[in-house]
Amino acid sequence: MALLEIENLQTHFRTPDGVNRAVDGVSFNVEAGETLAVVGESGCGKSVTAMSILRLIPEPPGRIAGAIRFQGRNLLELSDREMRDIRGNEISMIFQEPMTSLNPVLTVGRQIGETLRLHQGLNRQQAEARAVEMLQLVGIPEPQRRVREYPHQLSGGMRQRVMIAIALACNPKLLIADEPTTALDVTIQAQILDLMRDLKRRVGAAIVLITHDLGVVAEVAERVVVMYAGRKVEEAQVGPLFRTPRHPYTQGLLGSVPKLGSSLTGTETRLAEIPGLVPSLKQKIPGCVFASRCPHATDLCREVAPALEEKAPGHVAACHYAAREGAMAA
Amino acid sequence: MSRPILEVKDLKKHFPIHGGFFGGVTGHVYAVDGVSFDIARGETLSLVGESGCGKSTVGKAILRLFPITAGQVVLDGTRIDDMPAGRLRPLRRRIQVVFQDPFSSLNPRMRVRDILAEPIRNFGLAKGKDEMEERVAALMDKVRLPRDAVGRWPHEFSGGQRQRIGIARALAAEPDIIICDEAVSALDVSVKAQIVNLLQDLQKELGLAMLFISHDLAIVEHMTHRVAVMYLGKIVEVAPKRELFAAPKHPYTEALLSAVPVPEPGAQRQRIILKGDVPSPINPPKGCRFHTRCPYAFDRCRVEEPPLRPLEAGHLAACHLHDRPAAENPLAGARGGALLPA
Numbered sequence: 001m002a003l004l005e006i007e008n009l010q011t012h013f014r015t016p017d018g019v020n021r022a023v024d025g026v027s028f029n030v031e032a033g034e035t036l037a038v039v040g041e042s043g044c045g046k047s048v049t050a051m052s053i054l055r056l057i058p059e060p061p062g063r064i065a066g067a068i069r070f071q072g073r074n075l076l077e078l079s080d081r082e083m084r085d086i087r088g089n090e091i092s093m094i095f096q097e098p099m100t101s102l103n104p105v106l107t108v109g110r111q112i113g114e115t116l117r118l119h120q121g122l123n124r125q126q127a128e129a130r131a132v133e134m135l136q137l138v139g140i141p142e143p144q145r146r147v148r149e150y151p152h153q154l155s156g157g158m159r160q161r162v163m164i165a166i167a168l169a170c171n172p173k174l175l176i177a178d179e180p181t182t183a184l185d186v187t188i189q190a191q192i193l194d195l196m197r198d199l200k201r202r203v204g205a206a207i208v209l210i211t212h213d214l215g216v217v218a219e220v221a222e223r224v225v226v227m228y229a230g231r232k233v234e235e236a237q238v239g240p241l242f243r244t245p246r247h248p249y250t251q252g253l254l255g256s257v258p259k260l261g262s263s264l265t266g267t268e269t270r271l272a273e274i275p276g277l278v279p280s281l282k283q284k285i286p287g288c289v290f291a292s293r294c295p296h297a298t299d300l301c302r303e304v305a306p307a308l309e310e311k312a313p314g315h316v317a318a319c320h321y322a323a324r325e326g327a328m329a330a
Numbered sequence: 331m332s333r334p335i336l337e338v339k340d341l342k343k344h345f346p347i348h349g350g351f352f353g354g355v356t357g358h359v360y361a362v363d364g365v366s367f368d369i370a371r372g373e374t375l376s377l378v379g380e381s382g383c384g385k386s387t388v389g390k391a392i393l394r395l396f397p398i399t400a401g402q403v404v405l406d407g408t409r410i411d412d413m414p415a416g417r418l419r420p421l422r423r424r425i426q427v428v429f430q431d432p433f434s435s436l437n438p439r440m441r442v443r444d445i446l447a448e449p450i451r452n453f454g455l456a457k458g459k460d461e462m463e464e465r466v467a468a469l470m471d472k473v474r475l476p477r478d479a480v481g482r483w484p485h486e487f488s489g490g491q492r493q494r495i496g497i498a499r500a501l502a503a504e505p506d507i508i509i510c511d512e513a514v515s516a517l518d519v520s521v522k523a524q525i526v527n528l529l530q531d532l533q534k535e536l537g538l539a540m541l542f543i544s545h546d547l548a549i550v551e552h553m554t555h556r557v558a559v560m561y562l563g564k565i566v567e568v569a570p571k572r573e574l575f576a577a578p579k580h581p582y583t584e585a586l587l588s589a590v591p592v593p594e595p596g597a598q599r600q601r602i603i604l605k606g607d608v609p610s611p612i613n614p615p616k617g618c619r620f621h622t623r624c625p626y627a628f629d630r631c632r633v634e635e636p637p638l639r640p641l642e643a644g645h646l647a648a649c650h651l652h653d654r655p656a657a658e659n660p661l662a663g664a665r666g667g668a669l670l671p672a
Contacts, residue, residue, distance in 0.1 A: 041518040041521075042518050155608075185545065186380065186586060187380060187585060187589045187603075188380075188607070189591070190589035190601065190603050190604075194603055212519060214519070215590065215592055217593070218591065218593045218594055218597070219591045219592075238595045239595050242593065242594060252520060253519055254593065255523075256519055256523035257519060257523075257593055258548045258549055259593065259594070260590050261575060262548075262552065263571055264572065271526055271552065273520065273524045273527060274520035274523070277488050277490075
């Protein structure tokens, strides 16, 4: 049994002008201890998927359907109380913006201690002592002093370290990181990614990494789910996904990022463009969601939604024409 | 060689900090502290660095969005930093800007037609209504937007389309130089590629010079001719693209390049992870400003500030390591960089 099984997740939002199908039938598993990246562009539903796992979507206007099984229990059937015991304890989350997701009027020690006091019943002194340990773990110098400081006294990189300390305080089995390094500078991003890799080895939590940055995916993920317009279009191990992407959207995405060092290896080419725009999620799309922008689309694509098919062992893609292992592209 | 279209000489911009009981000046933010470079006609120079290094301040100072503290900005042989506003006005046509955020940089109460017509009218570039319409339509063609979209409002467009409008507005004034301040940073990957390609095409077609301010090194490498790397208000290295990416001569550049995640799983690269954070520009470190984070710093770096000096033709760096014998200089010679696969 996988640690987390998401089955046909549908998160829809009622809006004055129709239902927005932000996530429309997404399924994937996360094994214990693995790092899974969910990639896609803005509006593809990756963050909504993450928020749905922790049931952080306000209902209404949102509505979550399908099943999210964590260690066999369907989170969608739990009471609010039971859900609170899971949040921050067994599943925790790191958000993109460390400034807005920390409370500006509480010391970082209090904020790290809060989860410990709530979930593990520690008293104030114990919680603070543990908070100092956590700050040390995430590599903040002088933790005894920092534990009494407020978020505005810390730099962006340090705030993100504090977020990670809060998330890991209760030794969660699953950590959801929603664009954890997007707001950071490259040298700080390198520090945080390094820290996440190191902590994963030491703590052993599974990580669901939500990102749009293919470079970050290549560096930390083991498996990748590619989302487009609320659906999963491809899933594979990270190596095969980057080497032989099967879905035209993934191919387009990979072609549109310039690679550092391209001027040295003589591989400098014009960037591939994906023409057009993401379709509106308010209309029901009968066929393939990518058909309107796909260079290979045919009438079949516009009429019939392609099923997710295994194109190679462990490599699924939702495309009528994606090449199977050994077969040539149609 | 002809005169560069833009020369920036020892530019300084210090922002005063007000505080205390009487609100007096209690200190300064040394945002830009002695920056010099020039840009030739038709050339792209990229200004790279992390947030707070002063790269955007340089762009704004050139545009004279605020007065500068010291230094000179020379546009095509004419000094513009101390020019009275009235005389500067016609020259403003020649330097235009594209901002980062396509949502806040377009007036939501103006139709696209009016957004594009405003600079044309301001600088008297069109005679009569027909010529105006023609020019606006031509601009729409240039940025590959449908001509009939001129009657629409900014909110009816996507982020990428708005950035096209922003580019068209910059082109409307027929500038010699365009400053792109993180112009593609807010866009999604696939849209970013569209805008990068558009900028490259336009530059080739119109022979524009470009100051491309960005923190995204992969995009910079793709776009630029030369690169200037900034750290804490100073340029630490300037070089033609290939030289800089192949053999960085400043430890900060080297670390910056090695920190960029590359979309290639399992790529074995030598990674240098800098310790700590960028120090505050209110109280920059003495000596070399990078010495607090530099993996190679030695005694001299802590006391003496290294000047930016040429090491090879067109390749300047500000680092004491290059005074040491090659055996003791980790940056000596072409190492092919952390970028090439090991």
